[in-house]
Amino acid sequence: MKVPVSLRIAALAVATTGFYTYVGQLVPQKEVHPPAEVAISKDMKPDEMAKVGREIMEGKGLCFTCHTIGKKGPLRFPDLEGVDVRAKSRVPGFSDVDYFAQSIYQPSAFIVPGFNPGMPVINKPPIGLTDDEILAVIAYLQTLGGKTTVTMQTKLPYQAGGNGQAAAGTVAPPPAGPTGGPAATTAAAPAPQNAGKKPETPQNPNPSPPQ
Amino acid sequence: MMKKGLAAFLAALLGFAVIVGIATFLLRREYHAPYRAPAAVTQETPRAQGIADEKAEVEKRDKEKPYQEVEYRQFPKIGSRVAVWIAAQLHLLFAAFVLAVPLFALAIEFIGYRTKDRRYDRLAHEFTKLLSVSFSLTATFGAMLTFGLIILYPKFTTYLVSVFSPTFLPYVGLFFFEAFFLYTYYYGWGKFSPRVHLALGLGLNVVGTGIMLIANAWLTFMTSPSGISEKGALISTWDAVRNYTWMPINVHRIIANVAFGGSVAAAYAAFKFLGAKTDEERAHYDWMGYIGNFVAICAFLPLPFAGYYLAKEIYAYSQTLGLTMMGGAFSWLFIIQAVLIGNLFLAANYYLWLGMGRISGAEQFQKYIKYLLILVATCFAVWATPRSIISTVSEVRAMGGSAHPALQFLGVMSAKNTAVNILILTTFLSFLLYRRSGKTPTVSWAKAGNRAQLAIFLVAATIVISLGILGYFVEARVRIGFSIPQVLSVLFTMVSVTVIDVFLYRNATKTGEVRWGQIAPISQYVLIFIAVTFTWLMGLMGYVRSGLRQHWHVYGVIRDTSVDAFTPTLGFATRIVSVCVLLFFLLISFVFWLASLTGKKDWEPRPEKAAETERPGLEPVGAAE
Amino acid sequence: MMPIVWWVALLLLAVQFALWKLRAGTFLWTLASWFSIYLFLHFGFTVPVPQSVISLYLGITTLATVAYVTSDRERLRNFTAPLVRLCIEPGRRPVLYGVAVLLPALAAFGTWRSMNVPLEAPAFGRTIHPAPPDSITVHDKPFNLITLENPYRKLEKSDPAAFARHLANGKRVFYQNCVYCHGDAMRGDGMYAHGLNPIPTNFAEGGTLALLQESFLFWRVSKGGPGLPEEGGPWDTAMPAWESFLTEDEMWDVILFLYDYTDQRPRAREVKE
């Protein structure tokens, strides 16, 4: 009973791939779906906003890919436990809402000491939260160590005044942050965190005037 | 002969049918429309939109069929994603083979040219034989992929074309030159002067690499787009080409292609060895397999470092992307990868140990195998230890948390880096032992040389292990830096020990001879196993590179709103990879068979008897053992 | 008393030694080694290793064993010889039949067992001693936990009588409040401990209080379960935030009492260079 070589080889190939497929079935099986859109209405109460904000942070915002809540040790990104307390005093002259708004719309404007820049601009793709969604996120962030004060009617200085041109990259930051205007505006390019590394790569067609 | 050819053809057809059957079965079981969250108030979900679009599409077509720009079309049965996936994977596998084989064929030819050893020339020719058919298969799958993209993803393809149209002409031009060089190189074997022929080979390689660089630009752009405005309008094609992941992918691919090509060539040799009729043939193919595998393993050793480079650039482009890769849905993929790479190392070592069987006088090293094996297995185990362990409730309760108090130390980067470095050292040691089999050094400083080598090994191992242990006690920032001295000490060991070894064994007395062909036949199956594993690994890593974009066609620029926008389970991905790998091997065995035809005599009528007498010879000798 | 781990290790070594002494064949030796590793993984750890990891390691072991056995012809022959004899020799028929029946039976049993796993509630790990925040606010008074000391600890030497009064007060606080869960002897076995998960901390064993600073305890006592960070799983912990029941002094006193009753000392603060 001799098995031809070609059959043996075929059997080996099938067995090997079969084995690896089997290994592939052993690991946790999880489908990752595009983030669900969360219903937002203009008349939400603060606690509803916070709840929706949390959902956005877990889903569409991808916040917990990098950030943690209540984790210690060497972290890649700042932990958000009790962040509202720190937000109030992080940048002189900024309220916690201002600080959160800046962190979201212009993440590179202020980097928490001890961390490297790396947060994408949240209202631009790939994450691309809307202004309303960002308000909800801020509402949630405020519950971490404080009370929600934003409402759906709060106007953030970064919002593009409803003319839908928010994506132009020429939004006005609030009164000069610690790193000044120019640093903040370069943050609006597609790959902001590397603006200094490959300066010619992220071409900004419409460079904003320095503040 | 006719009968046999017909049988082989039917067998191939059957094999094809079986794989298609397996594929449809697997896909029927797994493929389904994904669940989506309920529709939003402000905006429809992509899925709802996709369904609505489809419905609208059907309605319109029913009415009057005007020309309509569509975003997506569906591939019947298996869906667009899987169709494009399989076409792309097969295209890439053949392309990798076609690009890699000339690289080392040229190198081998060059060695043959310099050493005037005909054996090398013959070997290089043998490798090249596999090329021409593979080349046309590559082109076929490339065309399938292109049409697939144009038909199934028209909107996305239009966008890519708008960005990269300037690169198409050079690409087509290079493709033409590739064909020119390849065929002249192959058919001109022995017809030109060696220098001209070598120049042709060089041209082939340059053009091939050029093709790869251009194609890489397209696909890396999808992961890390640059050179475009925020709205996606093209600003600079050159910037779009040289995006963040372009160069790391180029480097990673060239190295991986060589490893892959070497392993497939070795598999070819193994296939020929097992079917060989004479001892000469066996000897030749044993040697060819050895060289192919040697090339593969040599290219494989620096591959992890190229991988680090790629990962670093991904992180540099977008932390989100990097963390999705290493932490999110794909983190378990790297455990599967660890299993594959562990298997590769184990198999490579095993092949070397088996290779000692063909050297008389290698028995003295047999006793070390046990310890080398324990080292390899231990490192393998450490590497494959997951960080977050799958465990049941009672196990979690018993552990007092999801981390095991002992095993948690094996799940972190320190342990894994150490394990990989020790694995590389061990493999190198195996190779060294293999090299030494049947030789006794004659130089006066033999003892000192041996001791120096041993000392270098021990020092390197000590550095690697102690840095690995120290890694648990220092901050993350310092710990990441430790991998550099670890790698450097391993590289230093490999270089310095080799240098010492070369001098040590210069004019060594031969106590045993290399009896090519006299290796246990199982070793040839190991070569095939290595080739399959390599192919599978390429499929898997191709999936993670591509799947990383998740629900984006071009990350952050063009959203995937088709029904395939979700990231499938790893189980599903591994099944598709398996289907691709099986298809590839079915096709490559067709290539092997074609290559074997070239050596055969032209057909002429033969008496029945001749065929009868031939049969026993065709019985694989190796299989009897 | 030696932990089971050492017994297992010793046993395995003894088996290896016996095999070596008996000049056991490759087959027996390989089989014994494989099972030794299996036993070691199963029983060789004080905290059991999860099944998924055991399977992974055993898979690797199997691969390595196959590689070892087949990498030399002589070894392979030695290995297969007993099996071949079992298949061929008529004298071994009963054993062969036995094995032939046993293996499918084992497979059936394995299948049955895998389909009849007892139902368990999902469990999640939690960090028992999560890192405290840098500062907390108790009764509107900020406390820096990094530098915080028990203000009455120094009385132990300077004013033993006052210290005793604080201890007495701490005792009262404990037995009027904490005893329900942490128990009379502080063994975490109070009358309501059976209804809690996570179970109340056992202070009597040396692994808790002695490893902690008093400021950590002050954080835990004042902020309780609700004050735990996410990783500590605050949602299940019944430890009250005692700031809503007790004064600051009472909390410090009960901390003093905990150490005094269990004859332990708080962990000394590391001196920062």
Added chain:
Amino acid sequence: MSPRKICVLLASTLSVALAAPAAAQTPKVPGSPLYQKLCSQCHGEKGDGLGLAAPRLLPRPRDFTAGKFKIRHTPSGALPTDEDLEHVIREGMPYTSMPAWKHLSDGQIKELVAAVKSFSPDFANPEKKPKPVAIPKAPAFSQESAKKGKEVYARIGCPACHGQLGRGDGTSALTLKDDWDHPIRPADLTKRWTFRGGPTREDIYRTFTTGVNGTPMPSFAESLSAAERWQLVDYIVSLDPRDEPGYAELVQVQWTTDEIALDDLAKAKKLFASARPAYFPVIGQITEPGRAFHPSANGVTVRAVYSSSEIGFLVTWHDMRADTTGHNAPDLAVPPEEDQGDVTPAASSNKGGGGVFGEEEETPSGPSAPAAPANTASSADNVFGEEEGATATAAPGAEFSDAVAIQLPNQLPSGPRKPYFIFGDAQSPVDLWFVDLAKKVATRYSGAGSKSLSVVEGEDVTAIAGYDNGEWSVIFKRALRGSGGVTFTEGQYVPIAFSLWDGAQRERGNKRGLTRWMYLYTMPKETPSALWPMLRAVLAVLAVEILLIVWVRRRHALKSQDRPSQGTEPQDRKVPVHV
């Protein structure tokens, strides 16, 4: 005997040997240092049962000076033997604040026994030297005997305290007091694991024979024959076969094809007959203000079923009395003074139905001042805090009704994070299905913490309730997919918790008995049979085996044929060396 046991034995004998002289040296004052360290907190430094913790304990710690001990092998009213005392110290009293001191050495326990005895002069009196009664070995249990026991049970008036079915719900249950005028609850005879003297039949027989000194439980040594006492024992054992609680972690929701109809309780309960009951421990809510140190309930039994459209829960628990007047709600405020067990004599009470610690005025010191332990005699007998009989007459007009609630997370948690177990938190709220048993109508609350509860409008959850002989049964029902809250599907784990309020103990709002988070699991509709997979495994292994054996044999046969003619041994083969 295992080495471990030997070690323990050795260690204990050693420590006894070492401890003995130490004990001998201690001066003969009442108590001992060990007693002062371990026992005085509850039993008092003078052994008078008035320790620091005493005011917040129920039942009260024993007053050793009176010489009345509950668990004895001696006739009613007599002193206990040393062994009795040792036994109680070592085993404790289940479901009271008296723990089991198992970790003490024999010598230490002997020392404590001596200390306990030193508080009462009776022990020194040679006339009162205890004479133990013999407890015979228990005859075999029989249903017949249990049936006879039931008659005895009714005849001698047990139901007055323990209730018709032994659930501790007798008409006088709420008014019982011990010899010190402290309230005392009759035993729930269906829960043997809570018996202070132990759950075995011998233990129960002993209690009948010796009575429980200092409590209304008399000895039946005189009034009942030994046979009758054993019949009584058998009857009690027949009430519930369990002698330990077997607490569950998980309630399995059984699939049913029937419709869950709630028009008739008895009929609806039948639906749950097939569902496996899960018994969860109930403890006092002692985490947040409004603490209930000793809730009435100590366990709740839950059964659950689901149909194609609905899910139903049957929640049952024992309650001494059905309080169906007044009202109750989870968000009722509990005055802060009720939190404090330290009580001074209350002047009067304003309303009926005093709780154990209810209605006392708080000490002026509040939580901050080290309140003086209640060391006056008057404080001790005023735990009820009002004139006698108030509780008894309060029954018809109790202010607060009994109530029950099921607590579920508002959203199915995706990871380990659950809502806070006391009515949720701001980030993850809970869904509370509440039934005030005065109204017997389900109300849904949304809870984001005990201070932030709000009624959810709508009639998603419906309920039906009934009280029968000391047991409340409440059935909740909701559609699998409600207008809010968790959507139940097959094969799913959902955290679940329960709250119970006893109106008679003035439990309301946060003052209640509760469970921690448990889980419910919706069982798959069909359990796949293991037969086919097993058969497949057997066939597969068998096929491989047979193939292997056949292959080996054939190869062997071939080889033995070949051997004489040609050497197939690889070493023999001549292979040209290719260099």
